[in-house]
Amino acid sequence: MRFNILGSLEGWANGHRVRLGGPIQERVLTVLLLEANRVVPVYRLIEAAWEDEPPVTAVQQIRKAVAEIRRRVPGGPGFLLTEGAGYLVVVADEDLDLQVFLRETKRAADAAAAGRLPEAVAGLRTALALWRGSMMSGAGGPVVAAASAALDEHRLAATEQLFEFRLALGEDNELVGDLREAVGAHPLRERLRGRLMLALYRSGRQAEALAEYGRIRDRLADELGIDPGTELSRLHEGILRADPELAAPPRTAPVPASRAPELPVPAPASTAPRSSAAELCAPCTLPYDLTDFTGRERELGRLLGLARREGGAGERIRIVGIDGMGGSGKTTLAVHAAHRLSEAFPDGRLYVDLRGFTPGERPLQPDSVAGLLLKALGGPDTRVPDDEEARFALWRSAVANRRLLLILDNAADTAQLRPLLSAMPHGFVVVTGRVRLVDLDGVQWISLSSMAPDESSALLAKTLGEERLAAEPKAAAALAELCGHLPLALRIATAKLRNRPLWTLQYLTGRLRDESRLLKELSSSERSVATSVQLSYQALDPDHQRAFRMLGLHPGSDVDSHTAAALIGTSAPEAEESLEALLDAHLLRQQALGRYTFHDLVRSFARGLWQAGTAPESAALLDRLLDYYIAATDGACGVLFPGWVGYAVPPVAPPAELPPLGDDSQAARWFDEELPALRAAVALGHERGHHRQAAYLARNTMFHLHQRGDVKGLRETGELSVAAARDAQDLHTLRLNLINLSTVHSAAGDFRKTAELCEEGLRIVRSQEDRRGEGSFLDQLGWAHGCLGDLHEGRRYLQQAVETQQAVQDHHREAFALSNLSSLHAWLGATADAVAAARQAALLQQRIGAHQPQTAALNDLAVAHLAAGDPASARPVLDEALRVGEKSSMPRNLALTHALMADLCQREGRGERAPALAARALDLVAPLGARAWQCQIENIAGLVHRRRGEHRHALDLHQSAFRHASGIEFRIEIARALDGMAQALHALGDYVASAEQRRLADEHFDAMSVPEDFRRRS
Template sequence: MTGVESDHLRFNILGTLEGWAGGTRLRFGGSIQERVLATLLFEPGRIVPVTRLVEAAWDEEPPTSAEHQVRKAVSELRRRIPRGADVVVTDDPGYRVELGDGQLDLNDFADLLRVAHAAVGADRTAEAEAALRQALALWRGPIMAGRGGRVIEAAATVWEERRLTAAEQHFELRLAHGDAAELVGDLRDVISRHPLRETLRGHLMLALYRSGRGAEALEEYAAVRRLLVEELGIDPGAQLTRLYEGILREDLESAPSPAEPQPALAAPVSEPGVADRGVCTLPYDLTDFTGRDDKQRLLLEKAGEPGGEGTRIIALDGMGGSGKTTLAVRAAHRLADHYPDGQLFIDLRGFTPGERPLQPAVALESLLRSLGVPDEQLPEGTEERTALWRVTVARKRVLILLDNAADPGQVIPLLPASSGCLVLITSRGRLVDLDGAEWIGLGTLAPEESATLLAKTLGVERTAAEPEAVAELAELCGRLPLALRIAAARLRNRPRWTVAHLVERLSHETRRLDELSTGRRSVTATLELSYQALSASGRAGFRLLGQHPGTEIDVWSAAALTGTSAQEAEDLLEDLLDAHMMQQQALGLYSFHDLVRSFARSLPGDDAGGGALAGRLLPYYLDATEAACEVLFPDRLRMEFDVEVPPTAELPPLRTAAQAMDWFDREYQTIQLAMDREGDIVDPACVVRLSRNLAFYLYTRSKPDEQVAQGLTAVRAARRLGEQRLLCLSLNNLGVAQWRVGRFRDGIDSVSEARRIARALGDEVGEAMSVGRLGLLHLDIGELAEAVRCLEQAVVLRRESGYATGEADSWANLSSAYRRLGRHHEAVAAAEEALRINRRAGVPDREKFVLNDLAAGLLGMDEPERALAVLDDGLTPGDETRQTENHALTLALSAEARQLLGDTERALRDADRAREIVGRSGVRLRASEVENIAGRVHRRAGDPAQALRLHRLALDHATALGYRAEVLDALTGLACAAEELGEKDEAAGYRARGRILQAELGIGAGEEE
């Protein structure tokens, strides 16, 4: 603090606690120092005992060293404050602060209240109004930002009551001076935070009545009466009741209409040296304004850029409730000094519940009166008023905030011609015909901004107690400022509610919008106005798109859902985007804000249910997946279906493998959601065929759990359809999915049923498929003889059916069975036959699977060099995202081959990488294989402890699945690792278990390494 003069010392407590020395902000230390200082500042010049400071610093039981810590805190404050010993003075039995005039905002506030009181007594109402305005402007938020603790909050309550009383008196004075319409917005805002203040309600009723809005004034009385009865069980007081009766009889005294122009409104409080700002009708700047720092910075930068010859126009657009007005008002206050001739605000009511948009002539009348033009000088026509308006502001520097604009026609007559003026506009949709405007779009708040807003509006202590619930609340509110403020208001008005309780209520989508309503503020009402502004076709399309199950909507699915062409669907989506009823995160992909989607789904309509989803969207997805599978899986078995689904008109571009896979990656979850919601009402044939197409994709992308779920959906649909051939196909596909997640017995049940159906139908193709899959399932549960029998039969059946790639699959699985039995030469021969068939058929995706079997057989024959050459072929494509688990196994086998050839460093690296990849795949049966191979690699590298750990993991995984063949490999590896670690008894135990399992599997004693 050296070099800082204490003469410029100032403390602010009406908001966050601040201390300033010259232009330098003081740092007081921790919360104890802040609470001690705040308690002293509440009573400047008075002694505050140490015991009271202890009580203020600790809400709960203070520590035994509390008094000592308070004295240390005072010492720290003195060190941090310039000439601190003269500011915080010791005065037994405590301390006091000594401050001069202008050094504490609390003192300034009290002084200004005294000035206002004296001015009212002397009938100097203009002076009283100015003093109250300056006093209220000192408040930057709740005292200590709500972080003061119990003692400070008790004192803050007293000052908050004085603030409210001052605000009530200030509104009363302005009403007496003839202000009315311009007070409505400010009064509503204060009432939203203090809904039970009858005096404020009375001021609002009077302001509405004098603005020609008597019906709304009566509605306000009904609203506050309901609230008082619900919250306190009482009726409104006599004064409010008399006001209500006077409005009913229409015999209230009218607002004054002075013959001369009204004097300019008193300028808001400003720092010394700032010029008078002229007439100002801006709403007050929210003290708890949060976030939008980047947008505010951009707006101020644009406003500060050199202008052209005309008026600078900056416009904010965003969905209802996104905080456009709040940001515009804040920016206007910060720019006010640059426009000394006035800062004007007018609500154009483009989207105001219960009101029609303000006509330009009416808006011009309000603006001209604000600048002092008397009634007798106001012309009648819009053009004449526009001309007078432009003459009046010519050569002036005026800021005009046109809030809530509906269309360009409402705005253009209000634009001044002076190059010294700035016009700020807020609108829900971008007014594209408004030439020369610089637009800034507002989205939702960032997560941290949402949390901060809730903390400021709800209180730091309350939000800090439930941080996870606060984060969830922000997401349920869609991080929309309006929804967040409504949620905070509900919690403030219900102090017994926890944040988690409100989160639970909001978690039900059907009632979420009902919960986000308080007083006159409602998310539904805000969205309803935007919805009604759409054309009839736009509203119908909006309702249908609300039923789309995905988080993102492309043009083609939108066209299918709405029953239009892709071009018409794109036009609809773009119109909704312009109206901020949709969002766009990527080119060609559109999405709803969560609350907008809830609103769309709540709307009644001719086809807002599942009809469009089941009848149009799912058939579209069937056509699209068929086209994608034709590109990605040209070798799949061609099947004729007895039941056809009508094709849809337009499909996305799916001509290349990259296009098809990208489309599947983006849409597969949406397809699953659509089937979950509508699978019981759509044509079952569509569900079965669509599930089959998804199964190919899910297999390729290694999503086994989702593949099982999709298989079960297909089987249910096939049973409902009663089509045995489709049921056979679905059961076979389900069996493969169950095999991949290690549910071998379930898989055997599914495939066995499929085989019985195929035999009954005389379906040779279906039976060949079933026999091959039974062989695979028996193989992995260790029933090797049965596996070989089934797979050898499957080879013959597949060959006879003419399905070459199916025959190759059976040869590859037969290779695995031979290898498990120690028949390595036969294993290699079977794998080579599978590879030959696949290459002749031109199916590269199946090669990696076969190459793994071939390499494993070669390693069993002790030919690592040949095995590595084979595996290098499999690793060449390097795509880990397709059949991820097979890629991991290729890498693990490669590691074992490299180690046997002497490259241990690369082997260890590849083995660990294989474990990482297989862990991501979710294919559990492959995990145990890779872990066993990695265990062998680590043991040969001289790390038997790591080998032991890996083989134990493999044993646990394989045992849980019943994967007995791999259990045997794990036991063999554990025995070898334990023996190298000198644990002879443990090694003998593993060997004994291995011999028993070998006998059960029908395997001769295998060689150990």
């Protein structure tokens, strides 16, 4: 039995064709034969048979299809086997055309490598003769189509190799027909087109060879917006010069196939001869205009407006400059505008690439540019003067009475332009460059940055088609983002997608998300984002190149001059000079005054400059950055957090200067601006082995995260801080970060994890006889036990914490412990003790002068007064909390103040204010993601709405509080929520459910020994 799948599916037995069944059987058998002698899972066969919408009975129908194939194929049970959850077909290599194709191409490659080209040609002919068309004649569905596309690439590669070998054996004219057929089927395959050009040239048909180059150049431009690649361009130039190296080799001289004939690099053109001004004409040498030009409407409108204003009587030349980073579309914009302006400049529209940033080439000198322009204006080469002065004189004469539109593209500096522009009395000139030429007078500049998201979307729609974008809108947005909304990157990406129809947008974005391969993916032929950025980088002076490389190691999204100075190792003014130079070169952007940021693709390039061999240097730079950030956060914490205690970390390289951090506003603003970079620096420091610095920087950063109420950020940074401290084997740093992380878990409501961390911390500080640290861990441990419902044990730990902090006179931490102790006193009904503890905490925090802890302590004092049934005493306390809280940005404290004020207003008979206050409290706490805080606010808000008779709303709030509290085992808030639900249900008339909730609430209160008067207050 023999099978053929390279075309329509065929099965032959003893010279007779076997009918294999209907479409389902054919698809199943084709997939099995593609994986011959390997198990194919049933789900894969289902995908092949029904694509995206298999029937419910798909598994049963696959079994039926397998049974039908076994029945139709001679020896079917031994041919198609069941293996586990799949099937496999057993077929010898010589009995499947695919295996024969793969075997013959492998033999041909081996023969070519050994220098036996005739044998390789014979093998490839044998292999290619097996193909009868596309697999299953294109009716196999997506699974078969994907496999077919991969095999088609293999077939094309074999076809190209066959032509290479035959050309190497001296064949030429007899190849033309076959090559034309192959090119017709694959018009965008540059290598096939090159073989056709070479065969035509060797057959004495030079004009036809050159015409083929023109055809593919136009087609690539129209369909992909790209130019032919380097190899094809060199072949074209070689044919133009009749390069002897392109001659056919003798037919008897085989060339190893592993080394396909290389195309020669053309020699430079000869010196331009002379011309005269009288013989000049008015041509157009503009490059082609993109038919799918998209976006840049504002810049285009301004450019056209400036051009059309020019031309009044006696008006001088008008010059517009377009600057921007490589790949931003400067040339495309200039050329598109020039085509729109054709009728306004009938004397000529000229274009010259000044090669200021062209790989492997030096910028053109002004006299060479003048010669090119004179030739473009129509003078015979023999009459262009060799003498520089004579050439410029002829240029002045040629343009004296002409209104030309001139594009001077890719300018490196002003010296390239001045001699040309000074000779032009009239006309319109567009200069493009990666650097704004600030010393070029009389220029109006247009800067290009990334495209707007809607412009990127429009470009993708034009190049890929609306249908393809509509099918994957999220992937399209992600693709634009990964391309940095840069036109060059977007066009390269869409060209790849058009050349690879089986690639989805989601698949390409997945490839681009890997930063190590991002720039490699965004390259096509001679167009590459990496090359574009590299040219701008190479144009910098050495000091600014060094600054660029070092900034590439910064892990954040933006930098200021002080951070840059720490990395580069200079003063802040010197660093700012480098930043401004990189800004001028469009290698940095400035989105806020004093803050500089990389374009995402430029950042990838900068990071790619650091190779494995530079590890010691990068480690030293990271040391400098971490030392700077530690010193700066020390300064900011000392200003913002009274009572904060620093910890000496011996710096590797102390920073020369720090940013201004003299008052609260300066320190807070600096912390806000640098927070993403600080967190990224912690992660990078830990990853690169700078564990002690990373751990201490994390500790400082967590103070600001806590102030912002960023529970998620606190948890992530806190976990890193403890991991780094463990790796550093520094017990002091570890205990600092353990207490911080335990606080984070407490805020998040993970009280068991809090207790676990505190137990570890207590072991460390007791082994070091660190009483101050012991008090901190006892405080957190007591609070965790209290929240988990062990009120008496929690109060015991908290009393020990207060005594310990008093003994070491750490009033800051004593105040925190007193606040927590006040809550447990209140829960146990000891309201007088609760008021006393909270009042002492508030006095201590007021003496220290920290706004955040002072607000928290005042809230606790208000809670104690309300628990004691003394709303009159709570009023001035909450008024003061609101006043102090206005200076604070900690949402959790403000939320509780507003909730308690809502409760108080109702007790005082001013209930009309309560709903707005409760709503404000809920709005403040909801985004924080801290269930321990949220359930507390929800229970108070539920109480407020119950008093207003809004029992359905109250029930919803208590139910939400119950869910949040139950998820973290916050026992007192669980009980409060159950009690609130019972009262709301009773008011709504659901007495059975109310009784059940009341029973559950009492069970929780009883287990915690909470007295009746506290329960009634809830």
